[in-house]
């Protein structure tokens with residue numbers, strides 16, 4: 627990281643240990659960024675690494691529900707302890723701190739960015755190999771502040787196959803480039819659907835533009851994920867850790883960070 631960027635980075639809680647930080651971002655909402663964050667953390671934890679999820683999607687925090695987590699945080703002299711999932715993934719989210727998770731968060735951007743920064747400075751993250759940040763959607767003020775405040779080692783961009791999204795994903799890729807943070811891969815979510823009756827692949831949102839984008843921006847790793855109702859059900863029931871999605875293409879890129 628260059629000296630200019632370093633001066634804005636906030637100090638991690640001195641009791642915490644976090645080796646690598648991966649931000650999962652999308653150019654716009656509704657592409658399944660939280661789903662991909664969850665899938666990456668589950669797959670990486672299954673591969674034997676100690677993982678954490680920092681839920682920075684403050685206005686739509688869906689990570690705790692996908693693991694069936696309720697308010698189980700507590701505070702000691704080391705800081706606020708994150709909640710652990712059944713397989714031991716450490717999770718911190720605003721929804722674990724508020725009394726009523728369905729209350730809307732009516733905060734200005736600066737307050738949201740402050741909250742996320744506090745998840746870095748005040749939470750006690752215990753021996754984390756890979757922390758995944760579920761970023762707020764888009765390329766606006768809040769994601770920008772988070773990228774400037776936290777030492778992100780790499781970015782995974784999530785997209786969906788509509789034509790319109792191509793332009794928006796380019797915005798996300800360019801934002802990463804401008805900040806000089808490497809793009810570890812692009813995940814095209816809901817890329818296709820396999821019909822359970824005829825077993826044919828259907829491209830319900832249209833043809834993919836993933837390869838063109840990756841070629842244009844020299845991004846080596848990309849992955850297309852199907853829309854699979856079995857996985858929606860696992861998430862809805864709070865059993866994300868039972869999903870089996872092959873994320874190897876992106877995991878291998880993450881594992882290459884020095």
Ligand SMILES: Nc1ncnc2c1ncn2[C@@H]1O[C@H](COP(=O)(O)OP(=O)(O)OP(=O)(O)O)[C@@H](O)[C@H]1O
Pocket residue numbers: 652654655656657658659660661662686688763815816851852853854855857858861862
């Ligand atoms: N590939 C997929 N297969 C099955 N279900 C999916 C898939 N991607 C997302 N979903 C489901 O769709 C719903 C919305 O996904 P998610 O919460 O990740 O996205 P979002 O909040 O709308 O978008 P984002 O996180 O990009 O702002 C969730 O119930 C999730 O489980």
